[in-house]
Amino acid sequence: MSLMVSCKEATYLASQMEEGKLPFIKKIKLKIHLAGCKFCKMFAMQSAFIASHSAQTEAIMAESIVLPDTDKQRINSALRP
Amino acid sequence: MSHKLQPEQWVENYSDKLYAYTKARVQSDETARDIVQDTFLSAWGSKDSYRGEASEKSWLYTICRNKITDHYRKSVRSLKEAGFEDYSSEYFNEQGHWKATAVPKAWAVDSSTDVVETKEFYKVLNECKDRLKELQKAVFVMKYLDDMDSDEICKELQITPSNYWVLMHRAKLQLRECLEHNWFS
Numbered sequence: 001m002s003l004m005v006s007c008k009e010a011t012y013l014a015s016q017m018e019e020g021k022l023p024f025i026k027k028i029k030l031k032i033h034l035a036g037c038k039f040c041k042m043f044a045m046q047s048a049f050i051a052s053h054s055a056q057t058e059a060i061m062a063e064s065i066v067l068p069d070t071d072k073q074r075i076n077s078a079l080r081p
Numbered sequence: 082m083s084h085k086l087q088p089e090q091w092v093e094n095y096s097d098k099l100y101a102y103t104k105a106r107v108q109s110d111e112t113a114r115d116i117v118q119d120t121f122l123s124a125w126g127s128k129d130s131y132r133g134e135a136s137e138k139s140w141l142y143t144i145c146r147n148k149i150t151d152h153y154r155k156s157v158r159s160l161k162e163a164g165f166e167d168y169s170s171e172y173f174n175e176q177g178h179w180k181a182t183a184v185p186k187a188w189a190v191d192s193s194t195d196v197v198e199t200k201e202f203y204k205v206l207n208e209c210k211d212r213l214k215e216l217q218k219a220v221f222v223m224k225y226l227d228d229m230d231s232d233e234i235c236k237e238l239q240i241t242p243s244n245y246w247v248l249m250h251r252a253k254l255q256l257r258e259c260l261e262h263n264w265f266s
Contacts, residue, residue, distance in 0.1 A: 006177025008169050012250045019224070019231055042185040047253045049188075050206070050260065054225040057207040060200055062101035071114055075121050076092045 005029050007040050014044040018051060084133040084140075091121055095138065099145050106149050106222050108215045116152060120145040150237060156215045157238055165244070168251045172258075183258065188265040202264060209259035217252035220245055 005013070010033040016022040017030055034041045099120060103113040124144050131140060172183040179185070213221060216238070223234045235245050 006173070007179050008173040008177035011172075011254065012246060015249045015253055016246060021231060039179050039185050042187060043257065046185060046188060046257050046260075050253065050256055051225055053203075053206060054210065054221070055228070057203045057210065058101075058105050058226050060203045061105065061207050062098070065097060065101035065104060067096045067100040067114070067117060071118060072092050072096055075096065075118055078122060079088050079091065079125050 003029050003032055005033050007033075007037060010034065010037065010040045011043050011047075014040070014047060018044075018048055084136050086128055086131055086137050086140075088125060088128065091124070091141070095141055096121075099141065102142070103145060103149060105226065106219070107152060108211070108213075108218055112152065116145065116148045119148050123148070153216065153219045153238055156219070157240055160216060165247055168254070172254050183254075185257065186261060186265075188261065205264045206256075206260060209256050209263065212259060213252050213255060217248050217255070220248045221252045221256070224249070 010030055013022060013026055013030045017027060022030065034044060096117060100113060100117050103116045104110060107113050107116065120141065124141055135143070172180060174180055210218065210221065219238065220234055223229045223237070224231065229237075231242065231245055231249075235242055238245075240248075
């Protein structure tokens, strides 16, 4: 069994590790790869960075999102007895 | 205490919020507008069965959430018919090494620092997120906005774990590249 994985596979496994879903042997494979590959190491760090900053986008964007008036009028006129 | 519905206030009180909620979760604005409209119409149609156990707000959000899930499942069905296209050749060569054009570059910030705590950064991140294809966006949002476990996400979308990891892999590759080009360069 080879312990070597490609960058393509390593980046695929990185999400599984981030979510705590990587089986032991694959974790070893990924760690060996990351120890020797600065690009995938950067990918994993940047991916974790994206993961930890994404939730905040929702509240920040919501401040400026408004349903168009034409939609509001249409819905309002449909919601009449 | 039992809650009461006030349909005459729905649009004023909830339409912008439900629209923002839906827009964050589906790909096109048009789909989001349709879902919001459907949410109110469904709610109106089933208002007589409202028992007042949940607040009006959470009742409406549940209806909206179900509409979003229905929409995702439609995308899942068409993806299953069409098959997952190969995306990895944009980033990796035949040996699975990074292509020169796609190699990650060092970012000015690699850990959470206040350099990125600006609205501008989150706008760019959100734009990148909005460029993801429907189901990549779906898994990404369910994971990172709704904080769901991958097993729950698979169940809700009716996809296999390997479908999930492929969608997430692709989402991360694309988001990373988009942020690098539009913020960290």
